[in-house]
């Protein structure tokens with residue numbers, strides 16, 4: 504979801520941005536109008552994420568998927584190893600891409616348990632000399648989320664935060680690098696955000712193609728080439744809204760209440776619905792559930808869509824149902840869902 508106010512504001516400014524008479528997507532990305540938006544957006548993101556001085560923020564294209572490759576290309580030391588936690592579908596994609604670049608050590612895997620749990624953060628110790636340790640802070644498809652993050656000592660901790668970025672306060676100084684596609688919590692598709700500790704920029708080989716190098720983008724303040732202007736503009740408006748709401752801590756509070764409401768509806772349904780994830784690992788962003796009678800799931804999806812509740816079908820790889828409580832979701836939206844669920848259970852039990 505995008506906040507309605509942001510969509511309205513984009514629509515109002517789309518044809519003629521402020522007093523320029525041109526759309527912001529028509530002007531030069533080197534001109535003053537876009538530059539102001541670019542710098543302001545980086546500033547807002549740094550402020551809301553509380554990014555420390557000694558980190559750079561990069562705005563890139565290619566989605567989180569490109570980061571699966573770009574990360575090891577830049578940070579996996581020659582002849583070295585990178586540690587990965589195999590927590591689900593997205594972690595596995597990151598692992599498979601890293602394997603094309605260098606040696607991967609899977610520290611822990613939830614595969615045998617059908618990806619319904621995570622390792623205890625304290626028990627996770629990186630391999631000696633590992634280039635970095637990669638985790639997926641929220642598994643979007645499996646509906647599991649790290650509550651606390653492992654302490655990896657001198658080994659940089661790297662996180663794919665595509666599906667929970669800015670949904671809760673995070674201590675960036677615990678990480679060497681954070682990346683996220685913008686399209687779930689921050690804005691439209693087409694923009695990927697990377698936060699990287701400046702120290703790590705020294706690892707980036709100058710043999711890499713220029714666009715593939717974090718260091719090239721950091722030196723150019725994400726203006727090495729034409730940046731994804733439209734999604735950056737839209738994210739600017741989303742971030743302004745988040746700032747006005749009170750920032751990540753306020754969003755986390757709202758999100759917690761919404762997730763509790765939905766899990767309560769599932770757990771309190773007398774077994775009509777069930778969540779496959781153990782309570783301590785349940786995601787507050789992506790709530791997954793099944794119907795006890797799985798052959799009624801397609802009816803549930805059809806009827807909920809007809810009632811205006813869109814996008815509740817689980818990922819095609821796992822089936823079932825899933826509701827995403829990204830930042831723009833409201834308690835009113837969640838209550839409409841839980842009341843539909845109660846009605847559906849009554850009529851189909």
Ligand SMILES: *Cc1c(COP(=O)(O)O)cnc(C)c1O
Pocket residue numbers: 565566567568569593639641642643663664665666684685
């Ligand atoms: C959606 C998602 C991705 C893929 O993002 P793209 O921007 O489509 O490449 C990667 N990781 C996680 C955790 C996701 O939720």
